[in-house]
Amino acid sequence: MENGDILNEMWxxxxxxxxxxxxxxxxxxxxxxxxxxxxxxxxxxIFRLTGITFNVYGRAQAEEKIIPFDIVPRILSGRxxxxxxxxxxxxxxxxxxxxxxxxxxxxxxxxxRVPKEMxxxxxxxxxxxxxxxxxxxxxxxxxxxxxxxxxxxQFYVLEDNARTPSGVSYMLExxxxxxxxxxxxxxxxxxxxxxxxxxxxxxxxAASAPSVSNATPTVAVLTPGIYNSAYFEHAFLADQMGVELxxxxxxxxxxxxxxxxxxxxxxxxxxxxxxxxxxxxxPLNFNxxxxxxxxxxxxxxxxxxxxxxxxxxxxxxxDKAIYSYMPEIVEFYTGEKAILENVPTWRCSDSxxxxxxxxxxxxxxxxxxxxSGGYGMLIGPTATKKDIAxxxxxxxxxxxxxxxxxxxxxxxxxxxxxxxxxxRHVDLRPFVLVSPNSVNITxxxxxxxxxxxxxLVVNSSQGxxxxxxxxxxx
Amino acid sequence: xxxxxANGIFWMYRSLERAExxxxxxxxxxRIALTRLGDTSDEWRSxxxxxxxxxxxxxxxxxxxGDTVIDWLLRDLNNSSSVQSVIRNAxxxxxxxxxxxxxxxxxxxxxxxxxxxxxxxxxxxxxDLPNVLGLVRQRAALVRGATHGTxxxxxxxxxxxLGTFIERADNTARILDVKYYVLLPSMMxxxxxxxxxxxxxxxRSLSANGGFRMEYGSATSPRDIAQFLxxxxxxxxxxxxxxxxxxxxxxxxxxxxxSDKPSITMxxxxxxxxxxxxxxxxxxxxxxxxxxxxxAKIAKLSRQIEIDFRFYx
Numbered sequence: 001m002e003n004g005d006i007l008n009e010m011w012x013x014x015x016x017x018x019x020x021x022x023x024x025x026x027x028x029x030x031x032x033x034x035x036x037x038x039x040x041x042x043x044x045x046i047f048r049l050t051g052i053t054f055n056v057y058g059r060a061q062a063e064e065k066i067i068p069f070d071i072v073p074r075i076l077s078g079r080x081x082x083x084x085x086x087x088x089x090x091x092x093x094x095x096x097x098x099x100x101x102x103x104x105x106x107x108x109x110x111x112x113r114v115p116k117e118m119x120x121x122x123x124x125x126x127x128x129x130x131x132x133x134x135x136x137x138x139x140x141x142x143x144x145x146x147x148x149x150x151x152x153x154q155f156y157v158l159e160d161n162a163r164t165p166s167g168v169s170y171m172l173e174x175x176x177x178x179x180x181x182x183x184x185x186x187x188x189x190x191x192x193x194x195x196x197x198x199x200x201x202x203x204x205x206a207a208s209a210p211s212v213s214n215a216t217p218t219v220a221v222l223t224p225g226i227y228n229s230a231y232f233e234h235a236f237l238a239d240q241m242g243v244e245l246x247x248x249x250x251x252x253x254x255x256x257x258x259x260x261x262x263x264x265x266x267x268x269x270x271x272x273x274x275x276x277x278x279x280x281x282x283p284l285n286f287n288x289x290x291x292x293x294x295x296x297x298x299x300x301x302x303x304x305x306x307x308x309x310x311x312x313x314x315x316x317x318x319d320k321a322i323y324s325y326m327p328e329i330v331e332f333y334t335g336e337k338a339i340l341e342n343v344p345t346w347r348c349s350d351s352x353x354x355x356x357x358x359x360x361x362x363x364x365x366x367x368x369x370x371x372s373g374g375y376g377m378l379i380g381p382t383a384t385k386k387d388i389a390x391x392x393x394x395x396x397x398x399x400x401x402x403x404x405x406x407x408x409x410x411x412x413x414x415x416x417x418x419x420x421x422x423x424r425h426v427d428l429r430p431f432v433l434v435s436p437n438s439v440n441i442t443x444x445x446x447x448x449x450x451x452x453x454x455x456l457v458v459n460s461s462q463g464x465x466x467x468x469x470x471x472x473x474x
Numbered sequence: 475x476x477x478x479x480a481n482g483i484f485w486m487y488r489s490l491e492r493a494e495x496x497x498x499x500x501x502x503x504x505r506i507a508l509t510r511l512g513d514t515s516d517e518w519r520s521x522x523x524x525x526x527x528x529x530x531x532x533x534x535x536x537x538x539x540g541d542t543v544i545d546w547l548l549r550d551l552n553n554s555s556s557v558q559s560v561i562r563n564a565x566x567x568x569x570x571x572x573x574x575x576x577x578x579x580x581x582x583x584x585x586x587x588x589x590x591x592x593x594x595x596x597x598x599x600x601x602d603l604p605n606v607l608g609l610v611r612q613r614a615a616l617v618r619g620a621t622h623g624t625x626x627x628x629x630x631x632x633x634x635x636l637g638t639f640i641e642r643a644d645n646t647a648r649i650l651d652v653k654y655y656v657l658l659p660s661m662m663x664x665x666x667x668x669x670x671x672x673x674x675x676x677x678r679s680l681s682a683n684g685g686f687r688m689e690y691g692s693a694t695s696p697r698d699i700a701q702f703l704x705x706x707x708x709x710x711x712x713x714x715x716x717x718x719x720x721x722x723x724x725x726x727x728x729x730x731x732x733s734d735k736p737s738i739t740m741x742x743x744x745x746x747x748x749x750x751x752x753x754x755x756x757x758x759x760x761x762x763x764x765x766x767x768x769x770a771k772i773a774k775l776s777r778q779i780e781i782d783f784r785f786y787x
Contacts, residue, residue, distance in 0.1 A: 051572075051580065235572035236572075245572070250477070261476060261784055261787070263477050263784055
């Protein structure tokens, strides 16, 4: 058995299965390992044929990889999910209220809960959005909240992804793959469905259409193109919603609307689900070098001619420096204490915190404020002396660029290895849809798993895999 | 649908058709090489010409040996029309237009690409050649089957068909253009065994030998072959068949796109010109002039389709 401090989600310390895994355990015990090994290979074949691939940046162009898929599901009980789900909804509502406030009266700064320079000096703050009212009042139509678990009832929010969270196609395809390979498991477990996500996504986007839109709004997905690492997902979502997948060069401004070039001429778009970063969205208003966006789209947006999902400028809400203020932000806008806890965070811009962090680098995780994807990160307990020395220099040079957090004892879920089941650390990214009148959370989400023994890094670009995530009907 | 998507679909199906046609050319060439004594470099040369890739080949090699020609046609990525290149291209276009394809068509295309990549990464040995060629054609046929069986009959399908038949008409016209002289009436009286091989080659490179036998029995005459490959509307690779399909599919697009498109007039002209007259008229006017003229018309029509349906900005 492993370290007793770490929660194993499948087994109690005495080796018996935890409640949500009881059926799975008894099924697994009756299975032949060689058959399961064959199934594991079959899963990879399904992923390759379906083309569920991603490109790793920095590798040879167009080299396509599949994210390793593990056949053991991550299982949550309905009760566990309910609490999470309440906490997520509260958090997402607060994030939207925060964004509205930050781009309007900035009450939260006036009240002193968040220091002014956290906003005004933040690169993720978009002055072009000041005073703009997004259609329906929604800023973050799609959110992914990264959660980790450290105990029976202890979940932490690791990160809020309020820009363009990815991974939802894996949530859906992982489920399809499991249904295809192990139908018998679904017959004996009552697993809540995730398959409605694309329809819910369309409804949610359509409900956020601008007032100029027809009764049935025209929705489109904007992708940077076929070489983007998440291109599969962009095509998948457009396909599943039955809408066009467009690139910047398919679009232009026609009669004050953003329109796509069809075989019959230009057709206006009401809602653009963009998977292109703010900076590349509009060469006239932002990065002039960008060829991925639409010149002038921000002007149409400000005039109410299109809904951009997520709204430009939402990055200010998932910035790692702002993250540390989330408990205050939730309380300020909802009047309630945050249901989901934040990981305790030292802001290195603060000199006392910096001193503490420099003294405890061996035990802490240090992250770049604007980094993502597990890059530019130091995990103290597993880092080499050289890495720690390097980060010490980086921290001293630009303290404001970093935050630090304690190393959490992430829970484990078993993965299927050649030798049978072996525990590996996991996180969870549930997906949330926000429309003017509802917040919709798909039961489950994407479980990412660090496939290397002992590793805490779950990112697919660095050896992470995924699992199907089940929420059971209680 | 997006202009870009129409373009992607059009080229996806053109590429698949080309993969099939090129593999058939290789198969024919190999057959001649195996059944004939003596030098076969002329035959390989005309196959390169038919495939429209001879200038690229000449830059890389200075003789027409079977194995280098086969490698150029089958695997070489420097040749943008090699089977490996066009299958990659088809798959790349399929990724681009993924939302316009059914799951079945996408999987068949991706499967075709995966299988081709598996067999074409290394040089194909003479022993493996028949299997690999068969496999490419089978996989391309699977895509076609999935297309017929699962795709809606809407504008997406029409563009897929336009791509298929532009490429197919072009291929048939090229084969006739390179081999026209063996079909000339003056050859009729000769009828040597060499001519029989040449006639057989033409028919085989269009998968037409079985169909031709069914219609005409064993009495082969170049006039009948020309009639069959140019004018027979039952023969799915004849020029008349392809032209008719092009016209049909452009007319289907009228419902959604209006009837004022120059490409429709061009397709009408293609069908109602020499392709509606007896074969002797074509011979009277000159078979070579006819094939040259047809090739030019097909290329022009293809460009007009791109313009009429806003494939590009």
